[in-house]
Amino acid sequence: xxxxxxxxxxxxxxxxxxPAFLFGAVILPLIIWGVLAAALGAGLFSQxxxxxxxxxxxxxxxxxxxxxxxxxxxLSPEAQKAKLEAMRAEASAKLAEVMGSxxxxxxxxxxxxxxxxxxxxxxxxxxxxxDLEAVRQRVRDGELLALIEVTQSTIEPGGTFTDQVGxxxxxxxxxxxxxxxxxxxxxxxxxxxxxxAPLVRALYSRPSAQQVTLKASGGETKGSEMIQRFLPLxxxxxxxxxxxxxxxYLLMSTVEEKSSRIMEVLLSSMxxxxxxxxxxxxxxxxxxxxxxxxxxxxxxxxxxxxFMDLIPPSLLxxxxxxxxxxYFIYAxxxxxxxxxxxxxxxxxxxQGPIMGLTILIMYLAIFSVMISDNPxxxxxxxxxxxxxxxPFVMSMRVAYINDPMPMWELVSTTVVGxxxxxxxxWFAAKIFRVGVLMYGQPPSLIGLIKWMRYA
Amino acid sequence: MSDNAIxxxxxxxxxxxxxxxxxxxxxxPTGSVCGFLGPNGAGKTTTIRMVMSIIYPDSGRIEVLxxxxxxxxxxxxxxxxEERGVYRKMKVGDFLAYIARLKGMDAGxxxxxxxxxxxxxxxxxxxxxxKCEQLSKGMQQKVQFIATIIHDPELIILxxxxxxxxxxxxxxxxxxxxxxxxxxxxxxxxxxxxASADQLCDRVFMINKGQKVLDGSIEGIRAKFDPKTIVVEPxxxxxxxxxxxxxQSISGVHSVTRIGERGSVYEAHLNDGADAQTVLxxxxxxxxxxxxELRKATLEDIFVNxxxxxxxxxxxxxxxxxxAAMSVGA
Numbered sequence: 053x054x055x056x057x058x059x060x061x062x063x064x065x066x067x068x069x070x071p072a073f074l075f076g077a078v079i080l081p082l083i084i085w086g087v088l089a090a091a092l093g094a095g096l097f098s099q100x101x102x103x104x105x106x107x108x109x110x111x112x113x114x115x116x117x118x119x120x121x122x123x124x125x126x127l128s129p130e131a132q133k134a135k136l137e138a139m140r141a142e143a144s145a146k147l148a149e150v151m152g153s154x155x156x157x158x159x160x161x162x163x164x165x166x167x168x169x170x171x172x173x174x175x176x177x178x179x180x181x182x183d184l185e186a187v188r189q190r191v192r193d194g195e196l197l198a199l200i201e202v203t204q205s206t207i208e209p210g211g212t213f214t215d216q217v218g219x220x221x222x223x224x225x226x227x228x229x230x231x232x233x234x235x236x237x238x239x240x241x242x243x244x245x246x247x248x249a250p251l252v253r254a255l256y257s258r259p260s261a262q263q264v265t266l267k268a269s270g271g272e273t274k275g276s277e278m279i280q281r282f283l284p285l286x287x288x289x290x291x292x293x294x295x296x297x298x299x300x301y302l303l304m305s306t307v308e309e310k311s312s313r314i315m316e317v318l319l320s321s322m323x324x325x326x327x328x329x330x331x332x333x334x335x336x337x338x339x340x341x342x343x344x345x346x347x348x349x350x351x352x353x354x355x356x357x358x359f360m361d362l363i364p365p366s367l368l369x370x371x372x373x374x375x376x377x378x379y380f381i382y383a384x385x386x387x388x389x390x391x392x393x394x395x396x397x398x399x400x401x402x403q404g405p406i407m408g409l410t411i412l413i414m415y416l417a418i419f420s421v422m423i424s425d426n427p428x429x430x431x432x433x434x435x436x437x438x439x440x441x442x443p444f445v446m447s448m449r450v451a452y453i454n455d456p457m458p459m460w461e462l463v464s465t466t467v468v469g470x471x472x473x474x475x476x477x478w479f480a481a482k483i484f485r486v487g488v489l490m491y492g493q494p495p496s497l498i499g500l501i502k503w504m505r506y507a
Numbered sequence: 508m509s510d511n512a513i514x515x516x517x518x519x520x521x522x523x524x525x526x527x528x529x530x531x532x533x534x535x536p537t538g539s540v541c542g543f544l545g546p547n548g549a550g551k552t553t554t555i556r557m558v559m560s561i562i563y564p565d566s567g568r569i570e571v572l573x574x575x576x577x578x579x580x581x582x583x584x585x586x587x588x589e590e591r592g593v594y595r596k597m598k599v600g601d602f603l604a605y606i607a608r609l610k611g612m613d614a615g616x617x618x619x620x621x622x623x624x625x626x627x628x629x630x631x632x633x634x635x636x637x638k639c640e641q642l643s644k645g646m647q648q649k650v651q652f653i654a655t656i657i658h659d660p661e662l663i664i665l666x667x668x669x670x671x672x673x674x675x676x677x678x679x680x681x682x683x684x685x686x687x688x689x690x691x692x693x694x695x696x697x698x699x700x701x702a703s704a705d706q707l708c709d710r711v712f713m714i715n716k717g718q719k720v721l722d723g724s725i726e727g728i729r730a731k732f733d734p735k736t737i738v739v740e741p742x743x744x745x746x747x748x749x750x751x752x753x754x755q756s757i758s759g760v761h762s763v764t765r766i767g768e769r770g771s772v773y774e775a776h777l778n779d780g781a782d783a784q785t786v787l788x789x790x791x792x793x794x795x796x797x798x799x800e801l802r803k804a805t806l807e808d809i810f811v812n813x814x815x816x817x818x819x820x821x822x823x824x825x826x827x828x829x830x831a832a833m834s835v836g837a
Contacts, residue, residue, distance in 0.1 A: 054611075055609055058605070058608055058609055059609075062605055066594070066596065066597070070596075308595075309594075312592040312593065312594065312595055313590045313591055313592030314591075314592040314593060314594055315590070315592075316556075316561065316586075316588035316589075316590050316591065317586075317587075317588060317591055317592065317606070317651070317654065318609070319559075319561045320559055320561070320581065320584070320586035320588065321581055321582075321606070321609040321610055322581070322609060323560075323578065489556070489561065489562075489590075
């Protein structure tokens with residue numbers, strides 16, 4: 053046992069404590085997330101624009117300067133604040149509608165975006181008959197932000213107005229000013245037709261949907277479609293990264309031990325089974341480290357957006373269970389292949405069929421669960437009992453938190469998966485035993501299976 | 508403890524339809540230094556791997572250090588395989604510590620000191636912090652040797668330890684083996700360098716085609732393979748005609764040959780049953796000689812004598828290889 057632990061520790065150190073691994077797999081993701089977290093913390097995303105102080109000239113064809121009053125009211129600081137608040141409320145509602153509580157929380161995060169000091173913009177009213185060339189010169193000189201020419205035809209349905217702005221005017225201000233003028237023109241039209249503009253606007257506000265999922269078991273959950281779609285894929289990605297990275301390193305280190313002829317030195321101290329077990333465990337911790345780094349970052353993100361309460365802790369336990377199951381199955385394949393070949397190049401030929409199988413499994417898993425959006429599709433159910441696919445398909449199926457798996461299915465697939473895992477380790481041990489001291493022409497996949505007879 | 512460090516009894520190992528080891532019986536007495544000889548492909552490495560329980564015999568019994576198999580006594584054995592390497596990216600000190608710990612030693616200052624002492628002993632004092640890949644091949648071989656004996660094993664098995672060593676390192680290795688013999692270790696080494704075996708061994712055994720063809724003490728074997736040849740160098744440089752007549756007439760001499768075309772050294776071959784000492788005295792009495800000696804049988808003579816040239820070199824290995832690829836394990 054001690055020898056297995058020693059081997060595992062060496063294997064882990066040799067793989068994970070190298071500058072390349074630490075940088076690529078651990079430090080880089082941490083830096084990226086560190087920068088993101090710092091950015092969120094420092095409010096980089098809620099950078100507040102500088103308020104503008106200035107004046108615009110408005111050519112107002114309405115009697116009693118009705119339009120000027122409306123535009124001035126719309127550009128007042130109080131109106132700007134009210135408008136921002138309305139935008140924020142609408143965005144929150146939209147996010148919540150699409151993404152459930154995750155969206156609400158995201159909106160809360162982004163609240164800062166809608167809070168900044170309003171600009172102070174005065175309105176200078178001109179008669180349509182006034183000499184506009186002098187006013188234009190003031191715009192050119194930067195004294196005025198803009199000259200807006202509204203004519204009688206603008207007030208008619210389908211009308212337009214011109215906005216002549218100075219070089220230094222900010223796009224945000226121009227947009228706000230044009231918006232204010234356009235809305236005020238609509239108000240003038242409504243009032244001219246004898247309707248109350250605020251009333252009409254209030255009547256036009258759309259009601260928003262509040263989605264609730266009614267479960268077969270009788271309870272109900274608040275709709276969270278986005279997380280429902282996002283979580284199974286995230287689980288699949290985490291698993292694939294952790295399983296295939298650890299397995300890949302295992303293949304490389306086994307080939308290296310063979311090609312550097314250290315194998316027999318090791319076998320004089322321990323049995324091939326001890327060596328293989330130690331190596332698999334050591335690289336398993338490499339995979340687990342990756343799972344922790346990426347999964348940990350996922351949890352960090354979940355907490356950041358405060359939707360952690362939507363993920364039951366049992367799901368994380370299942371993620372680890374399926375990681376171990378998948379890792380042992382694929383690590384066994386890799387250990388066997390690594391032991392059978394002399395150098396990395398030769399491993400590719402043997403890896404081909406396994407890669408093909410893996411891609412097929414991934415495709416079927418995504419297709420049967422995600423695309424069909426049904427964790428209980430017959431393909432998904434069937435695949436769950438095929439051990440190389442069990443961890444991937446099941447990790448996606450359990451991630452359907454609104455549509456939980458029946459307990460009997462969880463238990464039976466786990467039993468089949470674990471049996472498959474034991475069978476692969478047993479198979480790999482036989483190949484490993486025969487392969488580690490064999491130099492020369494590497495066998496074909498069929499030849500590899502034949503080796504089992506000799507072990 | 509048993510008198511034999513290693514005991515093989517009727518051991519058979521078959522690869523495909525080739526018998527790599529064929530009913531091999533072997534005893535290695537505790538405390539002896541044994542040379543394990545044989546042409547390439549004779550089954551030496553297979554035998555050693557079976558002794559180490561790296562592969563298992565098809566039939567027969569193996570005892571190592573009094574245990575049923577080496578698995579129970581792996582920590583008491585030091586094994587330097589023919590196929591040997593190092594972890595290229597590991598530091599020399601770390602590598603040796605790792606191997607020592609696999610052999611059951613505890614990590615700590617004692618181990619570090621021991622590693623330092625050994626590196627010092629083989630003139631590699633400054634490489635402990637270097638990566639193995641930075642060492643020359645010769646240096647790596649020294650590190651591999653230290654890895655074999657760092658845990659102070661009772662039984663040391665060296666498979667072709669001299670292959671690839673330069674003369675200086677070969678001498679260093681011989682010195683170390685001699686020291687270990689003095690310390691009472693049992694040592695087995697397979698080799699092609701017969702001179703080394705000749706100088707170092709108490710016993711030799713030789714196998715060919717998986718079967719034992721020779722087993723015994725060096726002295727016993729020399730006696731058995733006494734070639735009954737007397738080497739003579741006459742004092743007179745121009746003694747040719749005279750020499751043949753005089754020597755051939757001595758009773759017990761079968762024939763006389765000259766070594767080399769123009770040489771002045773002759774070999775007198777004796778009849779079976781002739782007493783070498785009597786003939787030796789008779790030759791010395793018949794003429795003045797610069798040198799006269801009873802030729803010692805070297806292991807090389809015995810090797811060549813016992814091994815059919817067709818069995819040697821890689822013929823057997825080549826034949827075995829295709830099948831061996833199919834069935835190493837147990």
